[in-house]
Amino acid sequence: MPARTPLDANAILAATEEILRRHGPDKATVVDVARALGVSHAAVYKHFPSKQALREAVTRRWLDRNRDALAVIAADSAVAPARRLRTWLHAVLAVKQAKIRQDPELFAAYGILAAAHSSVATDHVADLLGQLTAIIADGAADGSLRTDDAAATARVVFNATAKFHHLAHAAEWQNPGVGAELDEVCSLLLEGLHAPASP
Amino acid sequence: MPARTPLDANAILAATEEILRRHGPDKATVVDVARALGVSHAAVYKHFPSKQALREAVTRRWLDRNRDALAVIAADSAVAPARRLRTWLHAVLAVKQAKIRQDPELFAAYGILAAAHSSVATDHVADLLGQLTAIIADGAADGSLRTDDAAATARVVFNATAKFHHLAHAAEWQNPGVGAELDEVCSLLLEGLHAPASP
DNA sequence: CAGGTTACAAGTTTTGACATCTGTTACCAG
DNA sequence: CTGGTAACAGATGTCAAAACTTGTAACCTG
Numbered sequence: 241m242p243a244r245t246p247l248d249a250n251a252i253l254a255a256t257e258e259i260l261r262r263h264g265p266d267k268a269t270v271v272d273v274a275r276a277l278g279v280s281h282a283a284v285y286k287h288f289p290s291k292q293a294l295r296e297a298v299t300r301r302w303l304d305r306n307r308d309a310l311a312v313i314a315a316d317s318a319v320a321p322a323r324r325l326r327t328w329l330h331a332v333l334a335v336k337q338a339k340i341r342q343d344p345e346l347f348a349a350y351g352i353l354a355a356a357h358s359s360v361a362t363d364h365v366a367d368l369l370g371q372l373t374a375i376i377a378d379g380a381a382d383g384s385l386r387t388d389d390a391a392a393t394a395r396v397v398f399n400a401t402a403k404f405h406h407l408a409h410a411a412e413w414q415n416p417g418v419g420a421e422l423d424e425v426c427s428l429l430l431e432g433l434h435a436p437a438s439p
Numbered sequence: 440m441p442a443r444t445p446l447d448a449n450a451i452l453a454a455t456e457e458i459l460r461r462h463g464p465d466k467a468t469v470v471d472v473a474r475a476l477g478v479s480h481a482a483v484y485k486h487f488p489s490k491q492a493l494r495e496a497v498t499r500r501w502l503d504r505n506r507d508a509l510a511v512i513a514a515d516s517a518v519a520p521a522r523r524l525r526t527w528l529h530a531v532l533a534v535k536q537a538k539i540r541q542d543p544e545l546f547a548a549y550g551i552l553a554a555a556h557s558s559v560a561t562d563h564v565a566d567l568l569g570q571l572t573a574i575i576a577d578g579a580a581d582g583s584l585r586t587d588d589a590a591a592t593a594r595v596v597f598n599a600t601a602k603f604h605h606l607a608h609a610a611e612w613q614n615p616g617v618g619a620e621l622d623e624v625c626s627l628l629l630e631g632l633h634a635p636a637s638p
Numbered sequence: 639c640a641g642g643t644t645a646c647a648a649g650t651t652t653t654g655a656c657a658t659c660t661g662t663t664a665c666c667a668g
Numbered sequence: 669c670t671g672g673t674a675a676c677a678g679a680t681g682t683c684a685a686a687a688c689t690t691g692t693a694a695c696c697t698g
Contacts, residue, residue: 247641269689283642285691396623400599408607424595431631446671466681468659482672484661 247279249287249297256298261346265353270294296360299353303364306335314371321379322434325397326426328375332368333404333422337413351407361407368405369394376433385433393433400429446478448486448496455497456545464548469493495559498552502563505534513570520578521633524596525625527574531567532603532621536612550606560606567604568593575632584632592632599628 255276259268270291274281288294313328340347354361372394379385387393403409404422412418454475458467469490473480487493512527539546553560571593578584586592602608603621611617 270691271689280643281690282644282692286641289691291690392623393627395620396627399602399620400624400627402608403598403601403605406602406608409601409605421594421598424591425599428592428595428599428631429627432627432629469661470659479673480660481662481674485671488661490660 247277247283247287251277252284252287252294253298253301256294257302257346260298260349260353261343264345265295265349268349292357295353296357299350299357300360300363302350303354303360306339307367310335310368311371314375317378321375321382321384322430325372325375325379325385326423326430328371329397329401329404329426330419330422333413333418336405336407336410337418340410340413347410351410354407365398369398372398379433387433397429401425446476446482446486450476451483451486451493452497452500455493456501459497459548459552460542460545463544464494464551467548491556494552495556498549498556499559499562501549502553502559505538506566509534509567510570513574516577520574520581520583521629524571524574524578524584525622525629527570528596528600528603528621528625529618532612532617535604535606535609539609539612546609550609553606564597568597571597578632586632596628600624 252273256268256273259272259276263269263272270284271281273294274284277284284294288297310328310331313324313331316324319327354364369391373391376385376387376393376397377390380387380390385393398405401422403412404418404425451472455467455472458471458475462468462471469483470480472493473483476483483493487496509527509530512523512530515523518526553563568590572590575584575586575592575596576589579586579589584592597604600621602611603617603624
């Protein structure tokens with residue numbers, strides 16, 4: 241008895257997310273996902289080779305969800321690079337804050353999953369670093385940001401703002417002052433990037 | 440039958456640390472600590488009102504252990520403030536790296552305890568921020584660092600270097616590149632702090 | 639033959655009776 | 669009266685048996 245809806249990978253991922261939301265990452269089982277879809281759990285294994293792979297795919301999907309909105313900001317050449325850098329960093333924080341507010345349970349679940357599948361997190365960081373590098377390269381090109389190596393400078397800026405994007409600090413993002421703190425860090429970093437070559 | 444050694448708070452804390460090292464934070468019990476000291480567990484309760492309080496005290500002791508070495512660096516007026524800032528931040532990282540290398544189990548145990556007793560962690564951060572503020576105030580006094588408010592600037596610098604002192608990033612401190620990364624972040628921050636007032 | 643099914647072995651989690659731990663009380667020694 | 673003990677109730681943790689989960693296999697069906 242084949243399922244009505246043909247059961248594609250996307251439907252499985254959506255169901256997995258729903259189960260993850262309700263049961264949390266520890267109690268979310270493949271059988272639960274299959275039950276939610278009205279199929280046997282073996283059907284799920286036709287689409288994903290293992291539970292690991294399913295969890296990895298759903299985590300990747302979640303991390304990629306807001307990637308494009310950030311990419312738009314990073315590529316917006318109508319905004320001066322320095323200001324764009326600031327806006328982009330605030331957007332990265334805002335995206336994650338919004339995810340927490342909308343569904344704290346799901347956020348916590350994905351936090352655990354992202355930590356468990358480090359390659360997914362690594363790829364996500366590489367993606368963000370790429371966007372940041374593009375902004376800084378724009379600044380180097382128009383002379384508004386001083387840097388020898390846009391990628392290296394992007395890494396430095398990313399490291400200096402870890403508190404505002406690394407999942408380990410998620411609890412601190414609830415604090416009302418974070419936005420202002422990020423702004424202060426941005427200001428100091430931009431001072432450094434604007435400065436004429438120094439001693 | 441009174442114990443030979445009068446059993447002071449310090450002996451209890453030392454025994455607690457030993458139990459913590461051997462059993463981990465989840466399995467370390469007050470009965471274990473008492474057994475290690477050759478007394479009944481009720482004796483421990485004469486000195487500490489609860490297991491919570493005992494754990495908090497031992498955690499505080501651990502965090503304070505290297506405080507003084509850092510304070511010496513922070514107060515060393517023979518070193519120019521900019522260089523002292525860099526040295527101090529490296530020392531903070533080095534102290535924690537050394538703790539991990541010496542006893543990873545104990546470090547993990549204390550990481551959990553520090554997270555559980557947030558007031559202890561908050562006090563520790565306040566202490567470090569005080570040292571950092573002193574360095575920056577020295578720089579403001581001799582004109583080598585530009586700041587309106589040393590405490591506020593210290594907070595900014597502390598936030599920008601969270602990756603190099605916040606316990607949540609401990610796993611990344613094993614990476615051989617961290618020292619260099621901190622150096623790069625320091626350099627950029629110092630550029631910003633050296634810079635003449637900007638637009 | 640793509641996409642589903644049931645059945646099953648091996649490993650993991652839950653369950654529930656039993657043991658241990660926490661924090662308190664009543665009591666003892668110098 | 670400080671600093672220890674022993675005994676206790678209730679909460680918490682442990683361990684083996686039972687139930688569930690994972691991943692595979694052999695088998696349907698349009």
